[in-house]
Amino acid sequence: MHRYVLRFTALGYLLVVLLAPLSMVFWRAFDDGAGHLWRSLSDPNTVHALKITLLITAIAVPLNTLFGVICALAIVRQRFPGAGIVNALVDLPLALSPVVVGLSLFLLFGRTGWFGPWFDDHGIQILFALPSMVIATIFVSLPFVAREVVPTLREIGDEQEQAAHTLGAGPWATFWRITLPSIRWAVIYGVVLTTARCLGEYGAVAVVSGHIEGQTETATLRVQDAYENFDLPGAYGISLVLAVLSVAVLVGITLLKPKEAR
Amino acid sequence: MPSSEGAVKALSLGFTTAYLSLIVVLPIAALVWASRANGVSSFWSVATAPEALAALKLSLGAAAVVAGLNAVLGTITAWVLVRDEFRGKQLVNAVIDLPFALPTIVAGLTLMALYGPSSPVGIDIAFTRTAIVAALLFVTLPFVVRTVQPVLLELSPEAEEAARSLGAGELRVFRSIVLPNILPGILSGVALAFARAVGEIGALVLISGNLPFRTEVASVFVFTHIESGDQAGAAAVAVVMLAISFAVLLVIGGVRFLATRHERA
């Protein structure tokens, strides 16, 4: 009997909290008809915003993947003092508000910041331009690949690598032929999570970008912008695109999730 | 061979620390530095100014409520997903990750559509504290569920069977045998949910209305004060939020440490 109570509670909770809101996106986007939706999606500012989002993601994901793998290898395979601090720093973006991230970058690269004047003097614009948006996105999406690879590496152990060494393989060959294939799925899963985080980033980028229409707006910023300018169909339109992308990501997460967690 | 291996290790360690320093450490250091630019007492008075204090209290309060709700509902959900069987369970399990995949601003927009002025179900809680809690429930939903699931999966049923054979009823079995073992999972999920709730911005920016002293949370406070040029005020509250984040990470580390204490001889 209590089995049904529990099931009903859980499913009801999920329905109300998750599914009801999600279905609203799909419903409202088509409120004024598909034609209107298409028009607002082809608005040049909207298209530009989507491009910016994809560009930032295309830069941040590979960099964080590279970092994630190297960092995980360093943490698991090497004993170095401060491994705990490195671990904590990698986890920090998960616990830290994106707005705080944005503000930190703002202070670092601002006119009175440590690096601000140097970049100003050399005519390189960091804030209110793409570079700061990329750095902000890298910050917030930093942990995912590392956090997925670390436990996998720990579980696998280094016996295979030791075997490879006795057979004559150098560090690069060992990494490429033994280590990398064994962490392949963890890396891919981490990449999917990182991508999702990049696509959905809002707070940090909102602070550093100055959300200048047509220049430094990402898709998420555009949603807010559209909403505040009473362009509801526009807001729902971009949201629909983002929602569709995120459902695709969700499918990726589901299929790639390490078996133990299923 | 050994020397090239040593070089590789040094390189990877170097790369890791350089990347972390550049991306994480420097910005955070700049923030902390800027906040004490006018001295510690100035920082303190700005951080405890009425509006700032109200925003922090609201963030902490809402996060606590949401963390508590997640502790219970998240555990129940994890239980149902692990121990129960029903058609469509795989789909339900997949949907749990939706808040990880969906941009928070979109979540905020849809919550506004669902529970705002033009709500199809007639519930208008826009610009209220209830709306804040509702939005935070959405974004924190996966945390406890996902930290409790693997622990439940790992529990061998034998300890529970032993308890039953000794006369314990189902509730007693849960209380005495299951709960102590999943408690670390619940706690780390709660800590993560709490941290996320305190720092959330995207889902709240539209629905909370940012009314100072009423529905202005700390993250929005920082946001609006940057925009209005009050860097000192923003930095002060931001540093407090940073401290809270570090505290949460400590709690999670502590939970992990305590959880394995029974395994140390």
Added chain:
Amino acid sequence: MSISVRSVSKRFDDFQALDDVSVEVASGSLTALLGPSGSGKSTLLRIVAGLEQPDTGEILLAGEDATTVTPQRRGVGFVFQHYAAFKHMTVRNNIAFGLKIRKWPSSDVRARVDELLELVQLHGFGDRYPAQLSGGQRQRMALARALAPQPKVLLLDEPFGALDARVRSELRVWLRRLHDETHTTTVFVTHDQEEAMDVADRVVVMNEGRVEQVDAPRVLYDVPANEFVMGFVGQASRFGDGWVRPHDLEVVPEPGEGTREGQVLRVVHLGFEVRAELVGDDGGPFAVQLTRDQAEELELEQGQIVYVRPNRTRAFA
């Protein structure tokens, strides 16, 4: 308390774990359920405990139908192969668990736990955690825990399977002695025939979900009901139309009446015993067991041709 298993069947997906099994266990006896993996012995034990439900059939405890009674109410003590220790509780609290459920007053609980700690020789370990105990100690704790509420039946599922050989034999002796003192009806599951023969009054031999034979160990060995029991309960080789035990073959240097020829493939000296592996003139292998003196007298060595005469063979229809 006597146990009656009547026509119990149990299926898991497409695997028939138990097929119309009926067994009677006398009150106060020490019975072994013996069989290879997959024979259904653990499933049967768990059904008796109430941890699984049979598809058909009934379980009677002390003559009363207990088939639908929950494990909580059966008054059965259960010991698991991998201890099932409550990891987060001390040894003392593990043992006390069943008593606390029954709301014994705490002074009685303490006294009983102390009594049991003495009994299982874990005196002084009460405040340790299971992780700090060795495997053998953990299993003794599990036994104490099961015995604490004075169950009328004690069920053990491969209780010594996870322990090393020396600890295993110590605990075997200990279990027998415990039973002799307490006379609690005890049933244990094992795949080790030596363990079953060593400890139990009666052995239920199971195979592929069915009961092959139920008898005292000696009867099983000397009068096996079929090929399977003969081979499982002791060494046996095929010999002509029947089966023979290695020690029932007499080795003589010259052919004679009733002898068969065999060539020695290998001679193994196992202390006092010598085992020789031979191959017969029909190509079939068989084993012979002799004493060291007999082997020396025959000057038994590899490649030698000898003649064997069976003292007794068994043939099954």
